[in-house]
Amino acid sequence: MAFERHRKLEQRWVSFTVLTLLAVLVGGSVLLIPPFFLQGVVEPVPGHKPYSALEQEGRDIYVREGCYTCHSQMVRPLRTETDRYGPYSLAGESAYDRPFQFGSRRTGPDLARVGKKYPDSWHWLHFRDPRSIEPRSNMPSFAFLAETPLDLSLTRKKLAALRSLGAPYGDAEVESAEVDARAQMDAVAAGLRKEGIELGEVEAKSEALALIAYLQSLGHALRAAEGGAR
Secondary structure (H helix, E strand, O other): OOHHHHHHHHHOOHHHHHHHHHHHHHHHHHHHHHHHHOOOOOOOOOOOOOOEEEEHHHHHHHHHHHHHHOOOOOOOOOOOHHHHHOOOOHHHOOOOOOOOOOOOOOOOOOOOOOOOOOOHHHHHHHHHHHHHHHHOOOOOEEEOHHEOOOOOOEEEEEEEEHOOOOOOHHHHHHOOOHHHHHHHHHHHHHHHHHHOOOOOHHHHEHHHHHHHHHHHHHHHHHHHHOOOOO
């Protein structure tokens, strides 16, 4: 019966088009309008800091490669989630995320609390060959990140843009963005070498290091706010 009614509606293409447009407009309004009235309402978790210059570059790579399509960054307040991933997510943890990476699908595990869960070398090997870490993984290889030099030419402008949107970057942080990013990259490279990873000249300045820095930064805001209790 419902099929027949739908078939008749499809035959009236003008009515069908108008009703479809109304449905899209109403649904879109419900999603888009409320955030405009919530600007400034969500306060950052106490002690939460915006991403460093290198972490921000790593986040941009994370978004560029579509990592959010398989990995969420939101632990829901359910026992099955908190037992596996840790404390449920708070809105204030994403106060400086533009856009946020909550996600709605998990082909891979949630990453909201992945920071420092594994050593840097784990991530390095995982990027290059996911099956070497988890044989059942269907994640594609991102080995090319280790062969792609990180472009820092726009880092200063990115931090300046984020500051205009409310991120508390100081003038010195913006001005020294490229220098700070290179210094943190050198620290990540040094740590990888200590963990037994051999790095060539390009690998030591690659996008893979920025992505590692970003992933290792996730989940620290709540732990810092609670004094490391979790």
